[in-house]
Amino acid sequence: MNIWNLKNKSVLVVDDYDKMRALMREILAPLAADKIMMARNGYEAIELLEKHTIDIVLCDYKLGNGKDGQQILEEARHRNLLNYNAVFIMITAENTSKMVMGAIDYLPDDYISKPFTPSQLQNRLEKVLNKKAKLDNIAAAINQKNYSSAIALCEQKLHESSYGQTEVLKTKGELLIKLGRLDDAEYFYQTLLKERNIPWARLALGQVYFKKSNYGDAAIQFESLMQECPDNIAAQDWLANTLEKSGECERCQAVLEKAIQKSPKSSTRQRKLAAIALQNGAFDIAEKAYESAISEGRNSCFGNMADISGLVKSMISQEKIEEAKKAIEHIKKNYKKTDEIRLHTALASSIIHRETNEPEQCKQNLDAAFKLMEMQSIELDSESALDVTQTCLAVNNLELAGKVVKQLVSNHFDNAKLLDQVKALYEKAGKLDEGEAIIERSKQEIISINNEGVKLAQEGKLEQSINFFAQAAKGMPNNATINFNAAYSMIRQMQTTGEISKYLPLSRQFLEQGHKIDPHNQKYFQLIKLAEELSSKAA
Amino acid sequence: MNCVDFSTLLASCIHDLKNEMGILISKMDEIAHAATDHNKTEMEQLLLQGKNVNDHLVQLLVLYRINESQYYPYFAETDIQVFLDETLAHFYPLFAQKHITLTVNCPKDLYWHLDSDLMRGAIGNIMHNLYAHARSNVTIAARTDNQALVIQIKDDGPGYPDEMLQPACHHQKKFSFKSSNTGLGLYFSEIAAQLHCNYDKKGHIALSNNGINGGGCVTVVLP
Numbered sequence: 158m159n160i161w162n163l164k165n166k167s168v169l170v171v172d173d174y175d176k177m178r179a180l181m182r183e184i185l186a187p188l189a190a191d192k193i194m195m196a197r198n199g200y201e202a203i204e205l206l207e208k209h210t211i212d213i214v215l216c217d218y219k220l221g222n223g224k225d226g227q228q229i230l231e232e233a234r235h236r237n238l239l240n241y242n243a244v245f246i247m248i249t250a251e252n253t254s255k256m257v258m259g260a261i262d263y264l265p266d267d268y269i270s271k272p273f274t275p276s277q278l279q280n281r282l283e284k285v286l287n288k289k290a291k292l293d294n295i296a297a298a299i300n301q302k303n304y305s306s307a308i309a310l311c312e313q314k315l316h317e318s319s320y321g322q323t324e325v326l327k328t329k330g331e332l333l334i335k336l337g338r339l340d341d342a343e344y345f346y347q348t349l350l351k352e353r354n355i356p357w358a359r360l361a362l363g364q365v366y367f368k369k370s371n372y373g374d375a376a377i378q379f380e381s382l383m384q385e386c387p388d389n390i391a392a393q394d395w396l397a398n399t400l401e402k403s404g405e406c407e408r409c410q411a412v413l414e415k416a417i418q419k420s421p422k423s424s425t426r427q428r429k430l431a432a433i434a435l436q437n438g439a440f441d442i443a444e445k446a447y448e449s450a451i452s453e454g455r456n457s458c459f460g461n462m463a464d465i466s467g468l469v470k471s472m473i474s475q476e477k478i479e480e481a482k483k484a485i486e487h488i489k490k491n492y493k494k495t496d497e498i499r500l501h502t503a504l505a506s507s508i509i510h511r512e513t514n515e516p517e518q519c520k521q522n523l524d525a526a527f528k529l530m531e532m533q534s535i536e537l538d539s540e541s542a543l544d545v546t547q548t549c550l551a552v553n554n555l556e557l558a559g560k561v562v563k564q565l566v567s568n569h570f571d572n573a574k575l576l577d578q579v580k581a582l583y584e585k586a587g588k589l590d591e592g593e594a595i596i597e598r599s600k601q602e603i604i605s606i607n608n609e610g611v612k613l614a615q616e617g618k619l620e621q622s623i624n625f626f627a628q629a630a631k632g633m634p635n636n637a638t639i640n641f642n643a644a645y646s647m648i649r650q651m652q653t654t655g656e657i658s659k660y661l662p663l664s665r666q667f668l669e670q671g672h673k674i675d676p677h678n679q680k681y682f683q684l685i686k687l688a689e690e691l692s693s694k695a696a
Numbered sequence: 697m698n699c700v701d702f703s704t705l706l707a708s709c710i711h712d713l714k715n716e717m718g719i720l721i722s723k724m725d726e727i728a729h730a731a732t733d734h735n736k737t738e739m740e741q742l743l744l745q746g747k748n749v750n751d752h753l754v755q756l757l758v759l760y761r762i763n764e765s766q767y768y769p770y771f772a773e774t775d776i777q778v779f780l781d782e783t784l785a786h787f788y789p790l791f792a793q794k795h796i797t798l799t800v801n802c803p804k805d806l807y808w809h810l811d812s813d814l815m816r817g818a819i820g821n822i823m824h825n826l827y828a829h830a831r832s833n834v835t836i837a838a839r840t841d842n843q844a845l846v847i848q849i850k851d852d853g854p855g856y857p858d859e860m861l862q863p864a865c866h867h868q869k870k871f872s873f874k875s876s877n878t879g880l881g882l883y884f885s886e887i888a889a890q891l892h893c894n895y896d897k898k899g900h901i902a903l904s905n906n907g908i909n910g911g912g913c914v915t916v917v918l919p
Contacts, residue, residue, distance in 0.1 A: 272722070321807040323773040353809060353894050356771075386768040 161283050163190035167209060170195050171202045171216040171229065172248075181215060184275040188282075199224025199232075199456065206238040213282070214245045216265075224456040227422070231263045232458040242289045242296035246281065248273075262391075291324050299332070302665060305689050308332045330361050337682030339369050356382060356389070363395055368677075372403040390420050397429065406437050414442070417449075424454035428464060432540075435471050443471035451488070462501035463541045469505040470544075473512050481509055500529045501541075508544060511551045520552050527557060536635055539565060543578055550586035559595050566599035568635040568674075603636070610642055619650040623660075630667065640671035641680045648687050657695050664688055707760040714753040721746045737793075744790055748824065755817050755884045762887060769811040769891045776806040776838050776845065783816045784836065787823050796830050801837040808845040810892060810918055818888040818901075821881030822849055822914050829853030833908055844897075847916040855905035856912050885916070894919040 168190045170181045178195050185193055194209065196202035198220055205211070214233070218226035226247050233239045247265040266285045269278060289296070295314070298307035311329035315322055326349065333342035346362035349355060363378030376399045382392035393416040400409035413430040420426070431446035447468035454460025465488060472481040485502050492498050503526040510519035526545070529535065537545060542565045549558035562579055569575050576596055583592025606629055613622035626643035633639050647664035651657045665688060672681040724746055728739040761767035780800055791798050826834055830851035838847045885901055892899035897919035907913040 274722075274725070318805065320805060321773060321775060355809070388768060 161188075161286075163188040163213070163282075165191050166212040167192040167194065168213045168215065169202065169205055169209075169211045171197075171199075171214065171220065171226070173197055173217065173219075173221045177217070184278055188279065199229050202229050203232055203238070206233050210240065212240070212243055213286075214239070214243070215278075216245065216247055218247055218249045226265075227263075228457045230265055234263045235458055240296065241299040242292050244282075244285050244289060246285065288324055291322065292328060295325065295328060299328075301692070303689055303693060304332050304336050305686070306693055308336075327357060327361075330358070334361070334365060334368065336685065337679065339365055343369070354385075356385070360389075360391055360395065363392075363399075367395065367399055367402075370402075372399050375399045376403070388419065390416055394426060397433075401433065406433055409433050410437055410439065410442070417446070421449060422453055423459075424450045424457050424461075425459045427453060428461065428467075431464070431467055431471070435467060435474075438474075440471045440474040444468060444475070447471055448484075455492070461538075462497045463504075463538055465501045465505040466508055466541060466544055469508050473509065478509065478513060482506075485509075496529055496533050496535070500526055500533075500535060503529070504541060504545060504548075507548045511548045516552045519548065520554070523548060523552065523554070523557065527560075536564065536568075537561070539569060539575055543575075543582065546579060547582050550582060550588065555588070555591060562592075562595050563599045563602075564633075566596055567603045567633050570600045570603050571638075603633075607638060607642065610639075610646070614642075614646045614649060619646055619653065622646040623650060630670075634670065635674055637671040637675035637678055640667045640674070641678065641684060643667045644671070644684055644688075645680075648684060648691065651691050652687075657691050661688065661692060703760065703763070707757065710753050710756050710760070714750060714757065717746065717750045717753060721750060740789065741793075744786060747786070751817060751820055752880070755821070755880075758814070758817070759884060759887065762891070767891075769814055771809045771811055771892070773807050773809050774812050776808055776847075777802045777804060779810075779812055779815070780819075780836060780838060780847075783819045784823070787820075787827075790827065791830075791834065794827070794830075795832060796827075797833050799833070799835045801835060803839065806838060806840065806845075808840070808918060809894070810845070811888075814888040814891060815916075815918075818885035818916065819847070819849075821885045822916075824881060826851045826853070826912070829912060831911075835908065843919065844899075845916075845918045847918075849914045849916075850907035850911060851913075852908035852911040855907065855910050856903050861903055861905070889916055889918065892918045 163185070168185060170178055170185075170193065172178050172181065172195075175197075178197075182193060182195070190213075192209075194205050194211070196205055200223060202214075202216070203224075206214075214230075216226040216229055220226065220229075224232070226249075230245050230247070233245070239245065244267075245265045246267045246269060249268055249270050266289070267281055269281050291314070295307050295310045298304075298310055308329060311325050311332070314325050315329070330342055330345055333339075333345060342365045343362065346358050346365060349358045350362065359378050359382055363375045363382075366372070366375035366378065376396060379392045379396035379399060382389050383396065393412055397409050397412045397416070400406075400412060410430065410433045413426065413433065417426060417430055427446045427450035431443045431450055434440070434443035434446060447464050450464045451460075451462075451468065454464065465485065468484055469481045472478075472484065485505050488498065489502050503522045507519050507522035507526065510516070510522065523545070530537070542561050545561050546558050546565075549555070549561065565579065566576065579596060580589065580592050583589050610622050610625045610629065613619075613625055623643065623646045626639060626646055630636070630639045630643050644664040644667040647660040647667070651660050651664075665685075668681055668684055668688065671678065675681075721743065724739065724743050728736065728743050731739045758767055780802055784798060784800065788798060823834075826849065830853045833852045835850045836847065837850075838845065840846065882901075889899035889901045899916070899918040902915045902917070904913045904915070905911070
């Protein structure tokens with residue numbers, strides 16, 4: 158009866174209600190899927206996604222206590238648990254607005270609202286799959302990370318016909334951006350927009366301008382999108398990013414506040430608002446936003462417990478010391494006692510005692526935090542590291558401060574603004590000389606490590622250089638340069654021997670890690686091109 | 697009664713009606729499935745009528761939201777052949793009962809950017825109008841012309857009366873509760889077309905009597 162079917166496809170159904178799962182199985186049965194898997198909650202879903210290659214996810218948005226559907230989607234896409242052309246369909250209650258779900262960068266391929274008939278679901282599936290089918294070989298190239306050849310395939314398709322190719326156009330643009338070909342991307346989107354005012358193309362053009370640090374033109378695109386449709390949350394998020402970069406902090410806060418009114422469930426957006434409000438001195442707004450960032454981040458892969466320190470800081474600034482203490486107690490009591498929670502509640506407590514001049518309690522919490530960091534080799538984000546440095550200096554523990562600064566410098570030795578912030582902390586504590594000395598020493602250390610590895614590579618001792626950088630990257634996983642250099646030595650080695658199986662995936666891992674740390678670093682784009690050439694030569 | 701304004705009251709009322717209608721329709725759907733051959737056609741007729749009512753309620757809500765500046769069309773590149781097939785699917789059995797033949801003429805690989813929800817409602821309304829007038833033939837043709845999508849729906853009925861052939865922007869003033877059809881359907885279609893814009897170009901609908909043998913002809917133009 159069905160002309161199309163799900164042969165060779167594996168399907169994952171996520172629903173907490175057993176009758177619904179049974180019903181879905183019934184609906185899917187005649188479509189002859191290769192495999193139908195069931196998950197009752199987010200954790201089961203993520204586990205199945207980790208273990209299996211799944212082509213279609215049918216996920217209920219509301220799943221009881223744990224992760225919701227949007228959080229599953231975000232984690233699956235963010236952690237690359239889904240192939241490029243995998244389909245994710247969100248099943249929602251009738252009155253759930255799409256915005257309520259809080260999506261920023263991760264949208265499902267389609268929404269379907271309950272109740273639906275079997276044929277409605279089948280029709281939706283067929284439509285989405287047809288759309289994705291246009292990407293068949295392009296998606297295969299992307300899954301193999303052969304981005305340039307994927308672009309070539311896009312161009313070939315577009316040459317055949319430029320109509321009905323929205324998916325291909327979107328993909329081509331994304332790939333141009335991914336490979337850092339920003340001029341090409343700009344021209345590509347501008348050409349599209351000449352003929353028709355297409356919102357997704359305008360959003361992407363704005364992002365290209367943003368990446369080119371052309372914040373003026375970026376803002377124009379995002380603002381025009383918001384004028385056409387005030388509900389365009391993505392445009393608001395990007396406008397906020399743009400305003401932040403151009404130093405318009407008050408406007409940035411206003412835009413984020415408006416976006417959050419409409420779509421409050423994203424912990425990332427809440428965190429952004431909280432940070433900018435704290436900076437702007439709008440402490441009550443910061444407090445509320447940090448609270449939301451913590452609670453919305455609870456089951457999200459974008460949750461970050463460093464928010465506890467932010468919450469405490471915004472409360473202290475309003476002289477709500479007791480409330481701040483209570484907030485920490487509340488988290489200790491109600492959250493699972495992970496090392497991350499222990500660490501960040503200790504750090505937040507140390508901040509409170511620092512501000513209330515209780516050095517003994519402050520020291521106790523600092524010690525507890527350092528023990529955890531060393532035991533679990535946890536690295537602090539730079540905001541937390543600055544806080545800890547300040548606290549260490551306040552209790553006059555130069556040794557611990559030095560440890561934190563050393564790590565901070567080793568990861569960010571070329572970030573002058575951050576190093577100035579460190580210096581300012583030492584200066585405020587009346588220890589400018591010590592501060593400058595430790596920064597300089599750490600900087601030299603990292604530079605000499607780097608030089609040693611580069612020298613090995615230059616002398617042709619590529620295996621040694623690879624081992625050296627890989628070892629260094631283990632100790633400094635958040636140092637972009639070390640990651641890029643590890644990848645570079647591997648690429649040189651592959652170029653010399655012609656043997657790619659050993660290092661290609663590993664070198665890509667280092668590249669992606671470096672890119673994640675420092676998205677603007679051009680080295681990534683140069684190296685990823687070399688990696689591609691190697692892989693296409695081998696194929 | 698001055699606690700809320702009347703249109704908000706109506707809108708929330710329509711919203712509830714629409715939901716109740718949804719329940720009614722799904723019940724009717726169940727019954728129609730289980731019906732015997734004898735009354736199956738009747739049930740299906742009922743179901744169609746029910747869906748029609750539901751469509752009108754949805755359209756009223758959309759008009760309300762447009763009026764309150766709460767509606768923003770969502771344009772997506774759409775396969776027009778598939779779109780017409782889906783939009784017309786439930787009209788085939790309806791028209792077949794009056795022995796009216798529907799002929800669709802749409803080139804393959806014709807794509808256009810449109811809000812398919814809005815346009816499905818718009819075309820649906822036009823078809824409902826035709827149902828009363830057409831004698832034996834209705835043709836639906838789609839093509840592109842001068843950087844616009846043109847969908848032309850022709851029938852072989854008596855054609856539109858003169859007052860209907862005035863410029864389309866006057867339709868809204870011609871609501872009349874005297875006839876069985878207030879003209880709301882056509883008004884919605886006109887608004888739906890107008891919401892389709894590309895930079896400074898706007899969509900529109902034109903009525904004429906250039907249909908089959910002097911019958912009615914509705915032309916939908918989307919930039």
